[in-house]
Amino acid sequence: MPGERVRLREGTAPGRKRVAVVGGGLAGCEAAWQIVRRSGANVDLYEMRPTVATLAHTTAGLAELVCSNSLKSDDPATPTGALKRELASLGSLLMAAAQEARIPAGKALAVDRALFSATVSGALSAAPEVTILRGEATDIPEGYDAVVIATGPLTSPALAGRLGALVGAESLYFYDAIAPIVEVDSLDPAVVYRMDRYGEPGTGDYLNVALAQDEYYRFVDALLAGGTVPYHDFEEGRFFDGCMPIEEIARRGRESLAFGPLKPVGLTPADGRRPYAAIQFRRENEAGDAVNMVGFQTKLTYPEQERIFREFVPGMKEAVFLRHGSLHRNTYLNGPAALNGDLTLKAVGEVRLAGQMTGVEGYVESMAIGALAGIFTADALEGRPFTPPPPTSALGALLAYVTTPRDPYVPTNMNFSLFPPLATTGKKLKRKLRREAHIERARADVAPWLDRLAPFFRDPGEERL
Ligand SMILES: Cc1cc2nc3c(=O)[nH]c(=O)nc-3n(C[C@H](O)[C@H](O)[C@H](O)COP(=O)(O)OP(=O)(O)OC[C@H]3O[C@@H](n4cnc5c(N)ncnc54)[C@H](O)[C@@H]3O)c2cc1C
Known part of the structure; x- marks a missing residue:
């Protein structure tokens, strides 16, 4: 089916800042939520399905899980468990939807995928600040105060080509080849x-x-x-x-x-x-x-x-x-080459990248970079200083991975190797103690950052300033 070119709308709410979020997947939905909960901006959320299909999605729903219905371990002693807790503390829509749609799966957080997608769609459709627009963006939308691109591993070829032209073809990849x-x-x-x-x-x-x-x-x-x-x-x-x-x-x-x-x-x-x-x-x-x-x-x-x-x-x-190890069809950019520390593209102004396109791998990791892109966008719009999470936290370690140069650059999931070294006591800790120390340090270090951000989050239903 030929792609529809996105038509930018005239400001629907004069005086309000406007943000375009491109891609109604895991990262885009989380980014849109964080922006409207943390700023006075309106968000236009562009999703090309069902007008234009991808090679893996099968529904028209927002936040569709394309393969497994597991969001991996929910054990707080694991890096992905810690990441989930940090996200939940930020008021994450997708973490709340996952709890709503949770089905029994031992220590894993597995969800009923239809209910998960419906919960996310329902919350965003009900948010008066969000307009969901169905159609393919073949370029970076213009006329907005900020843009978040979160079109994922199956980004449509036209937009991928446009991004490749902006960041340089050598920084755009179509497969990932991951070694254990x-x-x-x-x-x-x-x-x-x-x-x-x-x-x-x-x-x-x-x-x-x-x-x-x-x-x-x-x-x-x-x-x-x-x-x-x-x-x-x-x-x-x-x-x-x-x-x-x-x-x-x-x-x-x-x-x-x-x-x-x-x-x-x-x-x-x-x-x-x-x-x-x-x-x-x-x-x-x-x-x-x-x-x-x-x-x-x-x-x-x-x-x-x-x-x-x-x-x-x-x-x-x-x-x-x-x-x-793995090998996938996956559109992603060389994050460290293409992005600033606040996820803005070096080549363009207030345009951020989010989700798997930045070089993270996995559902929760994509949500996490979506949440950060949303928070950084909201802070920039409201004139608040850029406040990244501490690198010792799960969110901070993931952000550091996608913004710190490394060669070769291959996508990563959340795992212990992302955490910075522990302060040496001269004594090498055994694996179990070392892991506990990483998680404990992440929990302690992220708390003041979460506290600093908390006042800027409005619960749904709260009046905007
Ligand atoms: C086949 C496949 C299987 C995977 N299986 C798993 C798994 O089992 N577990 C796991 O943890 N991770 C898995 N992943 C990796 C990854 O976690 C998911 O792809 C995840 O959905 C990425 O989130 P995202 O928000 O970056 O992208 P997505 O969730 O894919 O969202 C991107 C959205 O953007 C839309 N879009 C694309 N181009 C445009 C455009 N030009 N204009 C408007 N809209 C556009 C798409 O339709 C889509 O809805 C898989 C990836 C693939 C490709």
Whole structure:
């Protein structure tokens, strides 16, 4: 169906500031809510469905969950649990809708997706400051005091092209290729060795695992037999060089991994025995307690990744996964290259990006960046200073990820490796204590920030100033 070009409306409420939020998904709905609850502005929320379809959405509803109905763990001792609590403390519409639509799922926050979407749609439709406009925005809407673009991983091609032209095509990606991240102290130190390629064994930034020939073949066979996530029609067979899933590389020939991401040249360990293949782990965070498996983007299911890597990669028997590997169709920008710290596009003025397009991955992470974009927009409109969340909080750690340069830039979920290092006491904490300390510090540090923001939030029904 051809896209309708969005027609900008003349100011419906003279004197009020007007904001365009493009994309009625998870981030856009949360951003719109935060803007109208924290400022005197009116919001036009543009959603192209059902006029123009995406490759994954199946309804016309706002905040549609395109795949799983789980918003992951609700355990406050986990990073995603902490993120949910911080969002709820900000008066998040989507967190409230999730509680409304909650269905039993153990420690996870799972929802009835139809009720979840209907609750969000109902609240925004009932808000007199919000106008929902159905139609595709093929460009950044003009004539507004501020704009939030939250068109998600399946942004329509016309708008994606426009953003690419603004930020530079090299900063716009259409797939993400994500390698697993594991905790360093869950790797067996008797097996893993430190060494940069062609460097001195025992020194350098990379950790490595050497595989003998029989180990390598067993690993390749396990990969080939591993269960994978089915490809969507629109993803099938469309990989860039350099981001091919490891099991697909293995399918091209038994030796192809050994000549590709597992090539052992320059990685002979101190014992002098040249490995048949080698797996490299690259440092992931400042603390150095998390590493990613270099070149290991994969479509293996999460349980299969854990089973195969633990069973067939020496030194990974007890590996703790902070993030699993994946490969998706996903439109996103190189956040740190394209964005300022307050999520405004460097290339344009009061235009913010929100949601998965900034380089976060996941439902709650997208809502979180939507909430921050909404808060920062409201603060700017009301002349309040930009007040980012502390980097030690879950929201702050996520914001720092999407606005701090890193190479390569790949999307992230919320996980422990995003938190800045703990203050050293000279003593290395055990994993459980370290995790507790991160969550405790996040809770303590975010409290004054939440207190500072609280007076600017009006509950629904409260008169506007
Ligand atoms: C196929 C697929 C499956 C996923 N499964 C999961 C999962 O199971 N769990 C998980 O945590 N995460 C999942 N994700 C990742 C991600 O969390 C979700 O995509 C999430 O919905 C992103 O939120 P968002 O607000 O950024 O984008 P969306 O929720 O996709 O919202 C963007 C909205 O913008 C609209 N839009 C796009 N272009 C335009 C335009 N030009 N004009 C007007 N409107 C426009 C779209 O119709 C859409 O409603 C999945 C992603 C994909 C692509």
